[in-house]
Amino acid sequence: MKNNRLKIAIQKKGRLSEASLAFLNSLGLKFIPNGHSLIQQCENMDLDLVLLRDDDIPEYVSRGVADFAIIGQNILLEKQMRVDVIRELDFAKCRLDIAVPENSTIKTPKDLEGERIATTYPQLLKEYLAKNNINSAIIPIKGSVEITPELNLADAICDVVQTGNTLKAHNLKPLVTILESKALLITNNIQKVGKEELKELLLK
Ligand code: PRP
Numbered sequence: 001m002k003n004n005r006l007k008i009a010i011q012k013k014g015r016l017s018e019a020s021l022a023f024l025n026s027l028g029l030k031f032i033p034n035g036h037s038l039i040q041q042c043e044n045m046d047l048d049l050v051l052l053r054d055d056d057i058p059e060y061v062s063r064g065v066a067d068f069a070i071i072g073q074n075i076l077l078e079k080q081m082r083v084d085v086i087r088e089l090d091f092a093k094c095r096l097d098i099a100v101p102e103n104s105t106i107k108t109p110k111d112l113e114g115e116r117i118a119t120t121y122p123q124l125l126k127e128y129l130a131k132n133n134i135n136s137a138i139i140p141i142k143g144s145v146e147i148t149p150e151l152n153l154a155d156a157i158c159d160v161v162q163t164g165n166t167l168k169a170h171n172l173k174p175l176v177t178i179l180e181s182k183a184l185l186i187t188n189n190i191q192k193v194g195k196e197e198l199k200e201l202l203l204k
Contacts, residue, residue: 005041005048009066012038012051015162016183019091020070023183024049027201058083064188068202074160074181078123084190086202089183094162096121096179098128099172101149106156109176112136118145118154125158128178146170 010020024031031040031049040049050066054075060066062081070089074096098117100106106115109132118139119125125138139154146166148154160181161167161174185202 005046006067007048007050007065009050009052009057009060009069011054011057011070014054015094015160016054016070016072016092017051019089019183021049023070023089023091029201055079061186061188066188068185068187070183070185072181073184074121074124074179076184076186077179078121080123083186083188086185086187086190089185092181092183094160094181095174095177096124096158096181097161097167097174098125098156098158098176098178099146099161099167099174100156102171102173104149104155106175109134112156112175115155116153117156117158118148119158120145121158124179128158146172 008024011017029045029047030043032043034040038051042049050060052060054071057066057069057071058076058079058081061069061083072092072094074094076083098109098112106112112129112134114135116137116139117125118141120140120142122138122140129136139148141148145157145159147170148157149172150170156175157172158178167173
């Protein structure tokens with residue numbers, strides 16, 4: 001099924017969702033909730049809001065299925081997809097940190113040599129380790145990363161930190177920050193996207 005209405009994708013639920021919708025509302029775009037539907041029509045423009053898992057968003061945008069999206073820099077860099085960044089937004093600020101247990105013998109990044117690091121960001125971790133000439137075993141998982149050291153799946157983690165509360169709750173402390181991240185407004189190809197009035201609104 002395909003229609004020609006422009007589509008803007010945002011995270012359905014999580015760190016980015018509320019602020020993304022508030023940002024679009026602040027531009028004057030109003031969307032009509034449609035029960036549990038994951039697509040909402042815009043009241044005042046020929047545009048649909050598509051609610052997605054944040055890690056699926058780069059795929060939708062790079063394939064041109066979504067014309068615009070709001071995504072965290074961390075997810076975009078991890079997925080390594082080619083999209084155009086229209087502008088940086090001032091929310092969803094967080095870091096991607098490697099963290100270790102409070103009582104760990106790992107005191108510096110070099111001490112990660114030969115250790116196991118659990119992460120939902122295997123690509124970014126791989127790049128960091130290669131750049132710093134550290135050989136560690138990357139354990140890719142999908143979530144609840146902070147629990148892996150206490151269950152002895154890993155010796156360290158590489159995960160998103162915002163307030164630091166989740167690290168503290170699991171007696172973990174940051175070792176090194178490998179990325180600072182914030183929300184980005186992205187598109188597949190700014191040249192190709194029509195609807196001048198929307199383009200103007202998003203670019204201004
Ligand atoms: C991240 C991360 C932590 C939490 C950290 O999850 O996995 O669980 O945020 O935030 P804090 O420092 O404020 O405690 P995220 O919300 O990105 O969802 P995810 O499960 O999709 O990774």
